[in-house]
Amino acid sequence: MDGFGLDDLKNVPPDPNQEGQGLHKTHALAPRLAEIASKGAPGKSYSTVVLTGVVRLVEFSMLLAAGLLLHKLYVGSYWEESVDYYVATPVMCAAAIVAFQSFDLYTTASFRAPVRHGLKIAAGWSMVFVAALAAVFFLKLDGVFSRVWLLGWYGVGLALLALERAALAVVTRRLTRSGKLDRRTVIVGGGALADPVLRALAAQDDSDLRILGLFDDRADARSPDVVVGYPKLGTVDELVEFARHTRIDLIIFTLPISAETRLLHMLRKLWVLPIDIRLAAHTNKLRFSPRSYSYIGDVPVIDVFDKPIADWDIVAKYIFDKVVGGLCLAVASPILIAVALAVKLDSPGPILFKQRRHGFNNEVIEVYKFRSLYADAQDPLAQRQVTRDDPRVTRVGRFIRKTSLDELPQLFNVVFKGNLSLVGPRPHAIVARAGDFLYNEVVDGYFARHRVKPGITGWAQINGWRGQTDTQEKIQKRVEFDLYYIENWSILLDIYILVMTPLALLKVENAY
Structure with missing residues (x-):
């Protein structure tokens, strides 16, 4: 798959064993697929990348506003305002965001469980102030910054973070229940190779994947009707039409890399869709360097196609x-x-x-x-x-x-x-x-x-x-x-x- 691109698909001859390429013809949606599509995706989805980015921005702005407001109300009222506060405050806010990131606090799983992750929030915010106090001590700045301001900002900031994370949990849970944070996923390829991939995906805690089922052009014993509890819904041609009727965010191929011709024939049908396409490397014996993979949870995949405009x-x-x-x-x-x-x-x-x-x-x-x-x-x-x-x-x-x-x-x-x-x-x-x-x-x-x-x-x-x-x-x-x-x-x-x-x-x- 090295150097794979659109030109490879253009040079792939039509598959003589298939009824068309899903490019020139439209197909009536099978009753089973029509039923799934009618239940439907919950309208537009929300990008978790954007959501976590917005949370970072909100928390940075909230902490910055609290620090500057306390400075204005206390330091500015009783002491002469100092430019040092306007430098230290945003630096400490940025350090807090970095600390929260290091504790994996910018995931939808952490958003949904603020109590479970509350100690991490408190620890990250406390680490920032411990580092600030150490800097004040070693740089002999104890006469520059007000201890009342530092203590007040610490308490107010911790309270604001607790309230913000509680409100965020309500919003995130509601979005999760409505399916707007799900990555609606289908698997292409069934049988023995799909089994370990599906088990690995299903074993992940707090995963945002919602696997709808499998699609496979094979109709023999190599591709059973059910794999690890997930049904086979149809062929790849039917997948193309299905994706026109309901929201699909991700397609994962479970075929081996060695099945290059079969992969290309299927990709020739699917690349017209605005969907991320990945090739599972979970069971492939051929190993690439770690930089060649991206990961869905713990499952390594090779990126084949990305949505042209996303996040x-x-x-x-x-x-x-x-x-x-x-x-x-x-x-x-x-x-x-x-x-x-x-x-x-x-x-x-x-x-x-x-x-x-x-x-x-x-x-x-x-x-x-x-x-x-x-x-x-x-x-x-x-x-x-x-x-x-x-x-x-x-x-x-x-x-x-x-x-x-x-x-x-x-x-x-x-x-x-x-x-x-x-x-x-x-x-x-x-x-x-x-x-x-x-x-x-x-x-x-x-x-x-x-x-x-x-x-x-x-x-x-x-x-x-x-x-x-x-x-x-x-x-x-x-x-x-x-x-x-x-x-x-x-x-x-x-x-x-x-x-x-x-x-x-x-x-x-x-x-x-």
Whole structure:
């Protein structure tokens, strides 16, 4: 698996023993899977990485505020304020966070059990003050810092930590019960190799894994219907469709590394999903250096694919979309009003046109646009692409389509509905075609562009691949650029694309 990447999947020939690759066809969900999906994942999950990061920030800020407030009320009132306090206070707060981290106090398990971990909290906070007192003694600073302030801050800080951890326990337990902190997991591969992996995962205390079951293409004695109490739910093709209907966060392969061809055939189907994919190394006899592994609890795994945007990246992109999108909406409001009036006066019919398109993870979303076709010629399914001098396009429609002003209402999708991003692969209509073929029939791995939220503008658009996609080459190129964006995403790339978008709009040769 050394040097494994997307190019390896592109070069894998179709598996002759399988009915398709799960890329070109959609499958009806089997009744058993439909029942599990109907019970459903509890909406969006919360990243434990973000949760623990927020707790660290809250505790640092809380302790800092307490220390500075006591300094203001006591030292500042009775003594002259000193800059030494403004240096020592944040340093001690940072040391406390490091101490808590060393005691494993930033895990969901510790959040749920504040009483059991209370002594560790007290020990970590006490260690900071013991170290501070030692520094005061050895550096002969006993005349610099008030002992009343140190004692008061110690007591207030300990009380605040106790109250904060008690409140955090209530919130964490509620999130745990609702499944919002679970990592919904499926196992690919069954039989003897899955057995020790499942037992090791099940033996972990306070694990956030919720294993739904197994998927395996084998239907013989090598793959029994139940392994360690977990049922076999279906094939890998069915897993692809299952992941479109319910939330799955993690896929763990229990196949041996030596089964490279079989692994690649399965990964060729699964890489289009926005899901972390890991290869269990628990039973593999071939050993790599420790740095080659990550761990799920005590189980070593090899990272195969990661969600393109996860944890703090999701937070950064969300804030970017809401803040910058809101500013764009405010700045563009006069243009929105002017275009709305022009559309209304130019031809009878609604101002806005709503179209169902593919969004994140193939979810069907409704996207807003200014109406650019005559009301009786609207094509909500995009069964017929707009061409040069198309008689269905209104006079105002020709202008707003060439300048992409018809896309401006999608700012409402970004700011209020949240189903679009400012930057991302453009959402395509559900039955959009390149010539006589659906897009997913033309491009192998087409649905991989849905691993991130679609956007108003994107990497493909600023590189000249906007407008009509009437040929297979055009949609292939667009998807190629979309996948490059997904694999290389960063906030800086989003900013660059937004800055370059107005220049790209000057090229109107493909926009009709």
